[in-house]
Amino acid sequence: MAEASVVTGAAAARHEEQGFWGFTRAQAIAFLAMSAVVVVSPFLLYPVFLMKVLCFALFACAFNLLVGYVGLLSFGHAAYFGMGAYITGYAAKAWGVPPELAILMGGAIGAALGLPFGWLAIRRSGIYFSMITLALAQMVFFFCLQAPFTGGEDGIQAIPRGTLLGVFDLTADFTMYWLVAFIFLAGFLLIHRIVHSPFGQVMKAIRDNEPRATSLGYRVEQYKLMAFVLSAALAGIAGGTKALVFNIATLTDVRWTMSGEVVLMSLVGGLGTVFGPVVGAAVIVTMQNYLAEFGAWVLVIQGAIFIACVLAFRRGVVGEIGNALRVKL
Amino acid sequence: MATTQDGDTILETEGLTKEFRGFVAVSDVALRVKRGTIHGLIGPNGAGKTTCFNLLTKFLPPTRGTIRYEGRDITGMKPAEVARLGLVRSFQISAVFPHLTVLENVRVALQRARGGSFDFWRSDSLLKSFDARAMELLEDVGLTAYARHNAGELPYGRKRALEIATTLALDPRMMLLDEPTAGMTHEDVGRIMALVQRVAKGRTVLLVEHNLTVVSGLCDTITVLTRGRVLAEGTYMEVSRNPEVKAAYLGTDPGISGGEGHG
Numbered sequence: 001m002a003e004a005s006v007v008t009g010a011a012a013a014r015h016e017e018q019g020f021w022g023f024t025r026a027q028a029i030a031f032l033a034m035s036a037v038v039v040v041s042p043f044l045l046y047p048v049f050l051m052k053v054l055c056f057a058l059f060a061c062a063f064n065l066l067v068g069y070v071g072l073l074s075f076g077h078a079a080y081f082g083m084g085a086y087i088t089g090y091a092a093k094a095w096g097v098p099p100e101l102a103i104l105m106g107g108a109i110g111a112a113l114g115l116p117f118g119w120l121a122i123r124r125s126g127i128y129f130s131m132i133t134l135a136l137a138q139m140v141f142f143f144c145l146q147a148p149f150t151g152g153e154d155g156i157q158a159i160p161r162g163t164l165l166g167v168f169d170l171t172a173d174f175t176m177y178w179l180v181a182f183i184f185l186a187g188f189l190l191i192h193r194i195v196h197s198p199f200g201q202v203m204k205a206i207r208d209n210e211p212r213a214t215s216l217g218y219r220v221e222q223y224k225l226m227a228f229v230l231s232a233a234l235a236g237i238a239g240g241t242k243a244l245v246f247n248i249a250t251l252t253d254v255r256w257t258m259s260g261e262v263v264l265m266s267l268v269g270g271l272g273t274v275f276g277p278v279v280g281a282a283v284i285v286t287m288q289n290y291l292a293e294f295g296a297w298v299l300v301i302q303g304a305i306f307i308a309c310v311l312a313f314r315r316g317v318v319g320e321i322g323n324a325l326r327v328k329l
Numbered sequence: 330m331a332t333t334q335d336g337d338t339i340l341e342t343e344g345l346t347k348e349f350r351g352f353v354a355v356s357d358v359a360l361r362v363k364r365g366t367i368h369g370l371i372g373p374n375g376a377g378k379t380t381c382f383n384l385l386t387k388f389l390p391p392t393r394g395t396i397r398y399e400g401r402d403i404t405g406m407k408p409a410e411v412a413r414l415g416l417v418r419s420f421q422i423s424a425v426f427p428h429l430t431v432l433e434n435v436r437v438a439l440q441r442a443r444g445g446s447f448d449f450w451r452s453d454s455l456l457k458s459f460d461a462r463a464m465e466l467l468e469d470v471g472l473t474a475y476a477r478h479n480a481g482e483l484p485y486g487r488k489r490a491l492e493i494a495t496t497l498a499l500d501p502r503m504m505l506l507d508e509p510t511a512g513m514t515h516e517d518v519g520r521i522m523a524l525v526q527r528v529a530k531g532r533t534v535l536l537v538e539h540n541l542t543v544v545s546g547l548c549d550t551i552t553v554l555t556r557g558r559v560l561a562e563g564t565y566m567e568v569s570r571n572p573e574v575k576a577a578y579l580g581t582d583p584g585i586s587g588g589e590g591h592g
Binding site (some may be wrong): 021022042193194197198200201202203204207208209211212213214216217218219220222224232234294328 | 386388407408411413414417418419420424425428429433436437438440441443445446448450451452453454455456462463488495526585
């Protein structure tokens with residue numbers, strides 16, 4: 001770039017030129033490493049566990065899009081995740097919808113819910129915004145508890161994974177894994193593109209200083225709503241994918257604790273970092289899986305980690321690493 | 330004040346009043362800003378300057394009264410709409426986007442020229458077309474060397490300069506500056522004053538100030554507010570001789586009153 005020549009050496013070092021897909025060099029390396037892990041890990045670890053990690057990683061990334069880049073802390077993202085799971089599950093089981101379409105329907109229900117919910121919630125900011133999202137998500141929970149199609153306490157069980165594009169039988173975990181890996185990586189890249197788009201630029205400006213963005217003539221509500229809907233849609237896709245992986249959609253997916261878990265994942269990994277939610281999801285899901293034998297102690301350990309993160313590593317795992325290496329991750 | 334508007338007036342208020350739960354912060358203010366001038370709005374702490382300012386930019390809704398800009402009633406408009414008409418404000422606390430680079434700060438304002446930026450699927454590298462203009466604006470305010478720094482890392486005075494560059498990026502017809510020199514060191518005050526004078530060419534500027542020295546050198550017309558009311562209006566020479574104005578500043582020499590303050 002021509003302008004770079006007038007910038008002093010020290011200043012130029014601070015912000016590297018962004019290359020392909022808006023990744024900085026450090027991010028590109030991290031992305032390649034992450035992709036390598038995604039490709040290699042099913043040969044080493046149990047694929048169902050890995051699929052769970054990837055579903056939650058996408059969910060956390062979708063959540064982080066809103067809190068990390070627009071500054072809106074939603075406390076009701078379980079609604080979009082859970083409804084995504086129910087709709088995908090119901091469509092696949094009751095209507096025999098193929099998996100690719102069923103998952104997209106999960107994303108569509110996320111967006112469809114996100115539109116009115118977001119429209120209501122963005123009227124307020126800070127804690128009030130969070131409380132409105134929580135209240136609306138609780139309404140969705142009670143709807144799911146009562147509505148006949150969700151199966152109440154039983155949930156929707158024995159959801160068939162189906163045949164992808166009429167070719168690939170997803171019953172085998174290994175085949176299913178590649179679909180989940182594809183959805184995760186595509187979702188991750190989409191989120192990264194959103195953050196590094198003209199829209200993302202405005203989003204970050206609103207996060208940094210909303211009154212100033214308004215004073216520049218931006219109708220900030222419209223941008224916030226758009227980000228909200230995008231985040232909800234991706235959460236719905238994550239929920240739908242999870243329903244197919246586990247053949248089940250239950251109240252757990254739509255309960256407020258799920259909203260809390262995604263906050264925890266993003267915090268542990270690092271809010272507003274690209275890779276933080278992925279690492280956070282991996283940490284939390286791993287803990288839940290491998291500490292399951294300790295029963296209720298999992299929650300205590302989770303709580304302790306949460307407190308440790310808030311007190312000691314405010315930037316989260318990835319945020320602290322990035323800070324130590326002086327790169328944006 | 331006459332209700333008919335001649336071409337010389339860009340911004341005009343009539344009976345502008347703002348009450349907060351019974352407390353009258355701004356009372357029946359009639360303000361008339363001439364096109365192409367630098368107009369100062371001054372007054373001691375608590376005089377209602379900032380409230381008045383927030384009313385003019387629609388960040389607060391008035392209790393009563395009307396605001397006309399370019400002959401058009403803008404009383405019921407939203408802040409973003411007013412900004413789109415070319416009436417752009419700054420803030421008392423330096424308003425930059427701290428996690429964006431200095432270049433991006435200016436560019437996000439230039440980006441407004443695209444209309445809505447809802448294209449989340451496209452790469453932000455297409456915004457590079459605004460880089461050249463952004464660098465020009467940064468050069469104007471002497472920030473070229475900081476272009477790739479995060480705005481949050483800039484020293485205070487530079488942040489104010491960046492804010493002015495960002496405001497200028499919108500090419501506003503009228504700029505409203507809220508205490509542009511508040512909390513600044515002496516040299517910074519001089520630099521910002523010179524900058525305001527330079528950028529005011531071809532525009533109208535309304536300046537809220539606590540510091541009389543600043544307005545004396547800059548403003549063509551000065552309106553003095555106290556307790557939400559207009560106390561005096563005129564050139565610096567006129568208002569500074571006004572005994573009521575002197576009294577309002579608590580008998581201190583207006584020339585040395587300065588520093589931070591909320592209007």
